[in-house]
Amino acid sequence: MSEVVYLIGAGASYGQRGKGQYSGEFMPGYIERGLPIVNQLEPALAWYCRSIQKTGSYGDLVDDSEYPNLYKELKWLKEKCKTYPTIDTYAKKLTVTGESQELNRLKNALASFFTLIQSHDKRDLRYDGFVASVIQNDGQLPNNISILSWNYDYQLEFVLQDFYRGKIDILHIWQNLGITCKGVTSFIDNSRFNFVKLNGTAMFSILRTNELIDPDDCDINHIERWYSEHFLAWKSNISFAWEKDDLFIDSVLPLVKDAKALVVIGYSFPYVNRAVDRKLIQNMEALRNVYIQDLAASDVKQSFETLLSDEQQKKVLSHTINILPKDSVAQFIIPTELA
Numbered sequence: 001m002s003e004v005v006y007l008i009g010a011g012a013s014y015g016q017r018g019k020g021q022y023s024g025e026f027m028p029g030y031i032e033r034g035l036p037i038v039n040q041l042e043p044a045l046a047w048y049c050r051s052i053q054k055t056g057s058y059g060d061l062v063d064d065s066e067y068p069n070l071y072k073e074l075k076w077l078k079e080k081c082k083t084y085p086t087i088d089t090y091a092k093k094l095t096v097t098g099e100s101q102e103l104n105r106l107k108n109a110l111a112s113f114f115t116l117i118q119s120h121d122k123r124d125l126r127y128d129g130f131v132a133s134v135i136q137n138d139g140q141l142p143n144n145i146s147i148l149s150w151n152y153d154y155q156l157e158f159v160l161q162d163f164y165r166g167k168i169d170i171l172h173i174w175q176n177l178g179i180t181c182k183g184v185t186s187f188i189d190n191s192r193f194n195f196v197k198l199n200g201t202a203m204f205s206i207l208r209t210n211e212l213i214d215p216d217d218c219d220i221n222h223i224e225r226w227y228s229e230h231f232l233a234w235k236s237n238i239s240f241a242w243e244k245d246d247l248f249i250d251s252v253l254p255l256v257k258d259a260k261a262l263v264v265i266g267y268s269f270p271y272v273n274r275a276v277d278r279k280l281i282q283n284m285e286a287l288r289n290v291y292i293q294d295l296a297a298s299d300v301k302q303s304f305e306t307l308l309s310d311e312q313q314k315k316v317l318s319h320t321i322n323i324l325p326k327d328s329v330a331q332f333i334i335p336t337e338l339a
Contacts, residue, residue, distance in 0.1 A: 002143075002144055002145055002146035002194070002255050002256065002258070002259055003144040003145075003258065003259060003260050003261065003337060004144060004145050004146075004259065004260070004261045004262075004263065004335060004337050004338055005145075005146050005147075005148060005255070005256050005259040005261070005262050005263070005284070006145070006146070006147040006148065006262075006263045006264075006265065006332075007148050007149075007150075007262060007263070007264050007265070007267055007277075007280075008147065008148070008149045008150070008151065008264075008265045008266060008267055009149075009150050009151065009265070009266045009267025009268065010035070010036075010037040010038060010150075010151060010266060010267075011037060011265065011266020011267065011268075011294060011295075011329075012124070012126075012149075012151065012265045012266035012267070012332070013034045013035045013124050013151055013153050013155045013266070014034050014035070014037060014124065014266060014329075015031065015032065015033030015034015015035065015122070015123070015124035015125075016031075016032040016033040016034065017030065017031060017032060018030035018031060018032040027047075028043040028047075029043030029044045029045075029046050029047030029048075030047055031044055031047075031117065031122075032122065033122050033123065033124055033125065034122070034123065034124035034155070035114065035117065035118065035124075035151075035153055035155070038086050038087070038088070039086070041081050041087060042078055042081035042082055044117070045074055045077055045078035045081060045113060046078055048074065048113065048116070048117060049071060049074050049075055049078060052065045052066070052067055052070070052071055052220070053065050053071070054066065067220060067221075067223075067224040068224075068228075069224055069227035069228045070112060070220065070223055070224045070227055073105070073108070073109045073112065073227060074109060074112070074113060076105075076109065077106070077109040077110065077113065080106070087106070087110070088240065088270075088272060090106065091103060091106055091107075091240050092240070092242060092272070094106065095240070095242060095243070104235070104236075107235075107236040107238040108234075108235070108236045110152070110202065110236065110238055111152070111202040111203070111204060111236030111237070111238055112223050112236075114152055114153060114202035115202055115203075115204075115215055115218050115223070116219075116220055116223065118153060118154065118155070118158070118202075118215070119158075120158045120161070120162070123155045123158045123159065124155050126330075126331055126332050127155050127156050127158075127159045127332075128159050128162075129331050129332065130331075130332040130334075131156075131159050131160065131163055133334050134334070134338065135163060139163065139164065140193075141177065141178070141192075141193035142193060142338075143191060143192045143193055144338075145193055145338070146193070146194040146195070146196065146255045146256070146259075147194070147195045147196065148196045148198055148252065148255075148256075148280065149195065149196065149197050149198060149199075150198050150199050150241075150267060150273060151197075151199070152197075152199060152200065152201055152202040152238055153201075153202060154170060154201065154202070154203070154215060156195060157170045157173050157174075157179070160173050160177060161173060164177075169214045169216060170203075170214050170215055170216065171212055171214050174212070177193070177195070178192050178193045178194045178195060179194075179195045179196075179197070180194060180195070180196045180197070181196075181197040181200060181201050181237065182197060182198055182199065182200050182239050182245050182248050183200045183237055183239045183245065183248075184200070184201065184203075184205070184210075184212065184237050186247065186248055186251060187251075188251050188252065188254075188255065190254050190255055194255055196252055196255070198241070198249075198252075198273075198276065199238065199239060199240065199241060200236075200237045200238045200239035201237045201238070202236065202237070202238060203215055203236075203237050204218060204234050204235065204236055204237070205234070205235055205237055206233065206234060207233055207234060207235045208233065212237075213234070240272075241272050241273045241275075241276055242272060249276055249279060249280075252280065253279070253280070253283045256280055256281075256283055256284050257283055257284070257285055257286070258285070258286050259284045259286060259287060260286050260287065260288045260289065260337055261287075261288065261289045261290070261291065261335045261337040262281070262284060262287060262289075262290045262291070263290075263291045263293070263332075263333050263335055264290065264291065264292045264293065264294070264300065264304065265293045265294070265332055265333065266293070266294060266329075267294070267300070268294070268296070268299075268300050268303060269300065269303040269304060269307065274307065277307055278307045281304075281307050281308065281312075282307070282308070282309040282312065284312075287312065287315075287321055288320070288321060288322065289321070289322050289324060289335065289336075289337065290304065290321065290322070290323045290324065291324050291326060291333050291335055292304065292323065292324065292325045292326065293326045293327075293328075293329060293332070293333050294325075294326075294327065294329070295327055295329060296327075297325030297326055297327045298325050298327075300325070301323055301325050304323065305323070308321075
């Protein structure tokens with residue numbers, strides 16, 4: 001069981017945005033490190049699509065690519081991002097209308113994009129600072145910390161590879177360092193460090209065996225071949241919040257029961273996740289301090305307070321539970337409970 005629980009969202013993997021070489025201005029869609037947040041997905045897709053387009057005889061981009069099948073899927077995904085307020089909105093519509101084939105197409109396109117734009121060299125460096133701060137000298141992660149993530153990415157896994165002697169593969173990280181994922185793995189050992197992926201992951205698996213494929217084996221050539229030859233044999237492990245897995249969520253509850261501190265990083269408690277968030281937070285029976293790290297931390301604080309149980313709200317009023325907004329985002333918060 002964990003004394004400190006981190007709850008992270010897309011803002012935790014924001015990283016850095018890129019500037020033009022000559023203008024010095026930030027360029028829409030150009031991500032130097034990390035990943036796009038939801039409202040940046042369409043320009044980021046547009047940027048990536050341009051990067052794999054062919055160049056015509058006069059140096060202009062033509063609507064063609066060396067990776068035509070992947071290019072087609074990412075262009076389709078980009079258009080859906082323009083058509084709907086968020087890509088989650090479109091995914092929920094496909095779920096409600098029972099368009100399972102289109103939903104799988106969406107998940108595969110999302111997973112392809114997130115897989116291709118992530119790399120060791122372009123990760124959000126705040127994860128490095130966090131791991132360096134908490135990891136023990138023997139290479140073990142403290143057993144009084146758990147991280148719950150709504151993100152599909154593997155930014156943390158990239159860092160852990162570097163801390164564990166020679167960049168061992170991500171599958172080894174999963175098997176040995178307490179990483180659990182909705183729809184993929186279910187066993188949680190409450191006596192150790194845990195990193196729990198509440199929304200699944202952008203990693204792929206073999207449909208027939210459910211065996212995970214290491215992201216290092218999913219370069220652009222592999223993904224293009226899957227699309228052109230036998231993509232139905234592979235599946236993305238992305239799982240949206242409304243795709244219920246009550247057994248999985250219930251298995252997470254013992255991790256949070258004794259939490260004295262909750263650290264919320266880059267997460268705004270969107271409505272679509274609220275049923276799960278409420279269940280997790282109201283099971284934090286020992287909660288004393290809540291640290292909210294976000295550029296809009298005061299707004300997030302208001303959303304957070306609506307998720308509390310009646311008893312927890314009384315504790316907030318009596319200052320038995322303290323909610324502490326932090327709008328400095330240069331490094332992940334290390335709470336005083338870990339000092």
